[in-house]
């Protein structure tokens with residue numbers, strides 16, 4: 144196995160490592176799973192919205208430095224806590240995203256992205272949503288594993304939302320996979336309410352959404368944009 148690992152390493156270090164770790168059958172199963180995941184996706188998520196000018200629950204404020212990441216060094220910090228690579232971060236920054244990082248004792252503890260105008264949505268790879276001027280999206284929130292369960296996400300969101308409200312932003316929307324219990328609990332604590340349920344199905348480059356509005360709330364204006372995608376369409 145060792146020899147095989149070394150020989151394969153020349154062709155692809157990841158494959159060699161997988162064979163070393165899982166054996167040939169295990170690596171083949173993992174490779175099949177990766178191909179299937181790349182080709183097929185069927186997930187249910189919920190769109191949440193928080194109305195900034197309505198009364199919102201207050202959560203404990205966080206201590207630390209909340210900074211806007213602007214350069215490659217800062218993007219490396221995001222990557223260090225499990226967020227996207229500096230490369231993806233750079234592209235999303237130039238597309239108008241604002242990556243906020245909370246540093247505690249100099250260490251990155253939490254980060255999240257806010258988008259205006261146009262937003263990528265992680266559960267819909269490669270797709271962008273058009274946003275009305277007074278709406279923002281919240282994407283890619285992540286708390287470093289050692290800092291989870293301390294309310295950092297909610298504390299940072301509340302601070303950012305207070306600033307957005309002062310700037311005249313009306314609401315923030317976010318999309319959470321229904322399987323993501325920690326995230327769902329975290330967003331509910333700062334006043335997000337479910338506005339639509341979305342099933343997203345993708346087969347290769349073809350995808351479509353099935354949307355079910357929830358409750359009688361105003362709902363995000365982006366639901367309108369999403370409704371235009373409830374037929375099969377090919378990713379640009």
Ligand SMILES: CC(C)(COP(=O)(O)OP(=O)(O)OC[C@H]1O[C@@H](n2cnc3c(N)ncnc32)[C@H](O)[C@@H]1OP(=O)(O)O)[C@@H](O)C(=O)NCCC(=O)NCCS
Nearest residue numbers: 284285286291292293294295296318319323325326328329
């Ligand atoms: C979602 C996430 C950002 C929440 O951040 P957080 O700062 O830990 O938020 P909270 O402290 O409010 O905890 C939220 C929930 O996480 C769970 N939790 C608590 N302690 C935890 C721990 N040590 N480890 C993991 N989850 C924990 C609990 O369900 C908690 O809800 P509760 O307070 O009602 O019990 C964080 O769990 C995370 O980074 N997850 C991985 C990335 C992700 O899924 N991002 C969201 C994409 S939509």
